[in-house]
Amino acid sequence: MTEMTEKVERAVARFDRITRQIDEREGPARDAARRERQRLNADLVTRVKRVGVAVVVVSIATILFGLIMPIGMFGFLAAVCLAIGIASVLAVTPARPVSAAPPAADLPNGAMVQRFDSYLYKSRRALPAPAQAEIDAISSGLASLQQTLERVPTLDPQAQDARRLxxxxxxxxxxxxxxxxxxxxxxxxxxxxxxxxxxxxxxxAGRKALNDISQNLARADVAALETQGRFIQSRYNDQTIDG
Structure with a gap:
């Protein structure tokens, strides 16, 4: 009987593992992975740009120095080695933290949402399945939250609540x-x-709070649009504008 129970438990565990893998290929987990790849690609582009700027700066400095004082072959080789060294350091140094660290409290609203999304993605695998489902639900609503928070001042009370969360x-x-x-x-x-x-x-609870903040900010935008529409209608309705 014990052996049969163990076989059933192993089968259930295997089924759970397979279903988690399927879920991660589709749905919110897949979308979170896509966003993380986009962030990593953006980081790579930033590194390439920094390397290019560093090489250009070293080259210009070498040319200017050569116009003042001949540097010779050894000076040229030293400049090349310097450029290679700087480029190597910049190439392997991430443009932003890659560890599963929470977002810094001083980030702008949009950047904080991006960093929080990355933090959730990197922390997800260490959590139990029910918690992973909540993480996926939080992540799926961050795009809308970022869109509204980017237009809201950092000191806005609702933005402050979202930032603390x-x-x-x-x-x-x-x-x-x-x-x-x-x-x-x-x-x-x-x-x-x-x-x-x-x-x-x-x-x-955190997911519901973030969703409430996002909805409240969106409703404020809708109300502002309605107010502006009514103003234009009352101001210009049935009036002729001289050309």
Whole structure:
């Protein structure tokens, strides 16, 4: 009987693993991976541009110095080695952090959403399946949130709430979960909740808060459009404009 139970558990575990892999090829996880690739490609382009600028600067400096004082073959070789050294350092230095670190609190609104999206993508695999589903739900709404936050001042109260959630509260929740040893994550607390369940509840609350902020900002844009439309209609309706 025990052997049969173990076989069933192994089969269920294998099924869960396969379904997770299928889910990651499609849907929100796939979209998050695509966005992460786009960020990595943008980082690569930035590195190439920095290398090009560095080579041009060294070349111009070498030419100007050569006009003042002949540098000879050894001077030319030294300039080439300097350019190669600088280019090598810039080529291997990321234009932005690549670790799964939460976004810095001083980033602009749009950049913070991008960094938060990257943080979620890199942290996702270490979380249980129900938490991964919440992560996917949060990630799927970030594009709309970024579009509205980019037009809102950083000190706007709703923008401040969103920024705290992305740079502080949600990353702290995930990081605290990571510190709990796996053996303790299934133990129930005084309210009968496990660490995994607390994580999912916290992510769900954060997702709903971010969605509310995004919807409120979008509704404000809609209201502003309606107000402007009514003003134009009342100002120019049934009036002729002299040419």
């Amino acid at each position: 992305m740079s502080n509260h949600l990353p702290d929740l995930i990081d605290r979960y990571m510190r709990v040893p796996p053996a303790f994550r299934t133990e129930e607390d005084g309210e009968g909740k496990t660490v995994d369940e607390r994580l999912v509840e916290g992510l769900s």
